[in-house]
Amino acid sequence: MEKLLIEGGHLLEGTVPISGAKNSAVALIPAGILADSTVTIDNLPKISDVGILAELLEEIGGTTELEGDTLTIHPENMFAMPLPNGRVKKLRASYYMMGAMLGKFKKAVIGLPGGCNLGPRPIDQHIKGFEALGAKVTNEQGAIYLQADELVGARIYLDVVSVGATINIMLAAVKAKGKTIIENAAKEPEIIDVATLLTNMGARIKGAGTNVIRIEGVDQLSGCRHSIIPDRIEAGTFMLAAAAMGRSVVIDNIIPDHLESLTAKLREMGVRIETSDEQVFIHGANSEFSPVDIKTLVYPGFPTDLQQPFTSLLTKAHGTSMVTDTIYNARFKHIDELRRMGADIKVEGRSALINGGRRLEGARVRASDLRAGASLVIAGLMAKGVTEITGVEHIDRGYANLEEKLKNIGASIWREKLDSFEEEEVKSS
Ligand SMILES: CC(=O)N[C@H]1[C@@H](OP(=O)(O)OP(=O)(O)OC[C@H]2O[C@@H](n3ccc(=O)[nH]c3=O)[C@H](O)[C@@H]2O)O[C@H](CO)[C@@H](O)[C@@H]1O
Numbered sequence: 001m002e003k004l005l006i007e008g009g010h011l012l013e014g015t016v017p018i019s020g021a022k023n024s025a026v027a028l029i030p031a032g033i034l035a036d037s038t039v040t041i042d043n044l045p046k047i048s049d050v051g052i053l054a055e056l057l058e059e060i061g062g063t064t065e066l067e068g069d070t071l072t073i074h075p076e077n078m079f080a081m082p083l084p085n086g087r088v089k090k091l092r093a094s095y096y097m098m099g100a101m102l103g104k105f106k107k108a109v110i111g112l113p114g115g116c117n118l119g120p121r122p123i124d125q126h127i128k129g130f131e132a133l134g135a136k137v138t139n140e141q142g143a144i145y146l147q148a149d150e151l152v153g154a155r156i157y158l159d160v161v162s163v164g165a166t167i168n169i170m171l172a173a174v175k176a177k178g179k180t181i182i183e184n185a186a187k188e189p190e191i192i193d194v195a196t197l198l199t200n201m202g203a204r205i206k207g208a209g210t211n212v213i214r215i216e217g218v219d220q221l222s223g224c225r226h227s228i229i230p231d232r233i234e235a236g237t238f239m240l241a242a243a244a245m246g247r248s249v250v251i252d253n254i255i256p257d258h259l260e261s262l263t264a265k266l267r268e269m270g271v272r273i274e275t276s277d278e279q280v281f282i283h284g285a286n287s288e289f290s291p292v293d294i295k296t297l298v299y300p301g302f303p304t305d306l307q308q309p310f311t312s313l314l315t316k317a318h319g320t321s322m323v324t325d326t327i328y329n330a331r332f333k334h335i336d337e338l339r340r341m342g343a344d345i346k347v348e349g350r351s352a353l354i355n356g357g358r359r360l361e362g363a364r365v366r367a368s369d370l371r372a373g374a375s376l377v378i379a380g381l382m383a384k385g386v387t388e389i390t391g392v393e394h395i396d397r398g399y400a401n402l403e404e405k406l407k408n409i410g411a412s413i414w415r416e417k418l419d420s421f422e423e424e425e426v427k428s429s
């Protein structure tokens with residue numbers, strides 16, 4: 001077990017290159033199962049979720065090669081190996097093994113997924129979609145059993161706009177007989193990225209990125225090469241760090257349009273931002289920030305995954321800000337930790353009220369989930385003194401080379417192994 005240490009107060013200056021998107025990568029890798037020849041995925045982020053998914057493909061008989069940021073998937077010898085336990089429990093996106101294996105083999109056994117604990121995260125809409133396509137789905141002892149004689153296209157209306165259900169139904173439907181229509185689909189850029197890969201493999205998909213996706217099933221999908229879109233959440237996290245502590249920071253290799261909701265809110269606070277085709281420039285630290293209210297919404301609204309990191313920045317604004325999460329009702333585990341660092345924050349229902357303007361102080365804190373970790377890293381960069389963050393394994397699920405990227409722009413951040421006393425403390429917390 002490890003911890004991150006940050007000596008706060010250092011101003012940031014320079015360029016941060018952004019990696020490929022976690023939430024695309026974790027769907028694109030299972031999508032490789034559907035092909036009958038080699039799939040090559042470029043611009044892969046070096047994060048633990050990616051490594052675990054590659055191992056899952058090997059568990060079902062595939063071979064994978066990771067060289068730099070390129071993953072090559074050889075799906076020829078894959079088979080419908082049941083995966084009721086083990087690695088599937090370590091991440092949320094293992095649910096994509098359901099759609100991909102159902103699409104390819106017409107059957108799958110997959111343990112219920114893990115991932116960030118943000119309150120209830122049901123997968124009823126995924127299952128509703130699989131059933132509509134003709135699968136029999138049962139839940140036995142924490143694993144989902146899926147079986148179909150054949151998959152037949154259907155019209156599926158999602159009761160909840162869900163990224164995971166939209167992608168999972170696409171994965172299952174691309175090889176179904178006839179036409180599938182997904183209504184009230186999610187519109188996140190990662191959905192377009194997955195549809196692009198599948199289309200390059202030979203799938204027929206129209207409307208990805210709108211709320212109605214039409215899929216005409218095909219018999220066969222072949223290998224292809226695909227480069228992952230930039231990670232808008234990683235980019236947003238660095239934009240927030242730069243707003244908090246940046247003299248002048250360039251966030252490079254991004255699609256600025258994917259970050260419009262964040263850019264608008266930062267500008268409203270008084271952060272100076274310029275954008276170009278593939279970069280944003282942030283001039284932050286010396287400004288007097290105004291408080292703002294944010295409400296998380298489905299894309300193109302403000303992303304829930306940036307809510308926690310944004311909260312840290314708001315401790316610097318002069319006055320009271322309100323952060324409301326309409327997607328997850330319990331995504332506030334970072335708040336207690338920010339309080340340990342001196343933040344004045346109250347949680348009321350789905351909202352956090354941040355009374356900003358006072359400098360945070362370094363403390364020993366715990367990252368309970370991925371973006372709570374990002375929020376604590378930003379808080380640590382801002383704080384007086386040293387902040388120690390445990391729960392680093394959550395941060396490693398989603399941020400590639402975080403310390404290196406921050407060090408390169410002037411942060412003082414390093415990683416240490418926990419001693420046995422600290423390990424005991426973490427295990428019992
Ligand atoms: C691997 C991945 O891509 N993770 C992202 C994905 O998670 P994930 O795909 O799990 O999130 P969803 O978009 O499915 O969830 C949105 C909301 O719908 C609810 N819901 C979802 C499915 C379902 O069957 N029933 C249901 O009620 C969820 O509890 C949540 O309240 O989108 C989230 C929302 O942008 C992000 O926070 C996660 O980073």
Ligand SMILES: C=C(OP(=O)(O)O)C(=O)O
Nearest residue numbers: 092093115116305370371
């Ligand atoms: C919630 C997240 O991830 P996951 O869905 O993989 O748990 C996230 O990326 O912020």
